[in-house]
Amino acid sequence: METRRRATGRPRAFDVDEALDRALLVFWEQGFEGASLANLTEAMGISTASMYATLGNKEQLFRKALRRYDEGPSAYVVAALAEPTALRVATALLAGSIRTTTCPEQPHGCLGVQAALATGEAGREIRALLVDWRNKGHERIRDRFQRAVDEGDLPPDANPASLARYVHTLQAGIAVQAASGVSAGELQEMADTALRSWPH
Amino acid sequence: METRRRATGRPRAFDVDEALDRALLVFWEQGFEGASLANLTEAMGISTASMYATLGNKEQLFRKALRRYDEGPSAYVVAALAEPTALRVATALLAGSIRTTTCPEQPHGCLGVQAALATGEAGREIRALLVDWRNKGHERIRDRFQRAVDEGDLPPDANPASLARYVHTLQAGIAVQAASGVSAGELQEMADTALRSWPH
């Protein structure tokens, strides 16, 4: 019913993924509650009827936009976790955060951080969704660092969970700084000093 | 006109500061846009007429609540900046952030971070206000660390702005982690390792 496409009928006049990317930018800039249906449909270039028929309601639209975020602006995470050493993983994660949150062609900051940090009743579910999203991010780093300990890349007394929390906290902080207009250069300089103490 | 109190007339039936503290909690939990006038007045225990007469509109109410936040939950900053050494300043700032953002009796996280990180048109002014609020926070730390360099507390080649950005980014990150439900203990452990690399 979802991915099923009947062969017949009038074909859709817009590209779904492109519409989702447009909606993503609105959610990124204005947050889940701050983005109105009028904002979203205008940016997508479609009517509310078309949106509800193909994407679902506002909440489902956000979930799909978040998936696009994972595949696009946030895709650097997968590549970073595949780096050969824990230090290079951490370096790539911070560099990726800085690049994504300060890109001039996109809203500054991180969708997963700023779209629903504090919400009213209407945004409670999306807030919980993003809490999970962020916690999942920490877990992936922790698991990667645990592997580094197992492989001898990190010293045996290193604490993978705490190191992961450190990197993840810096990522979240970078997102907030970027939303405040801090430049990529200043953030990168800070990230360099932050990793100078890395255990070896 | 503001602080002027005529001796005559029916006296106010509620305490202004207590009402502001109640409103503060609502803004803290739900954000500026997510908090409705109905939420706010219900929490304050007054009607909208009383609110508009004594506190002003929603935006002015938030500005006054933010002032209460500075004097209350965020007051640890002033004490931290008065610590005798840069390391102790940084330690106190992180410990204060963790304590305030994970206090069980208050909303988790930081008002200045989560109340208006991304907003629609209605919250644009408050978003700009909090951008200034956060940037001011960084500047105060930077000035304090510059003094530490001048006094020889920090080595001459230390970069006060970058160190301040480091501490301030950790504070912002801690606020996000707390909003995700991370415990004070785990954050404190992370903060301890984060400061192990402090220049000396």
Added chain:
DNA sequence: CGCCTTCTGAAGCGATCGATTCAAAAGTGG
């Protein structure tokens, strides 16, 4: 071509948004 499915634009649903008005209630000072 003509049936038939699907999509689209427009109108409008009830609810809630922030904000305002007004008359009655409540005290204070003379």
Added chain:
DNA sequence: CCACTTTTGAATCGATCGCTTCAGAAGGCG
């Protein structure tokens, strides 16, 4: 006790919220 000032509750403003409905336009398929 009365006149005067201020507060308070209730009703209500137009605008916008997310969401739905519906008739007609549009194009694939036999």
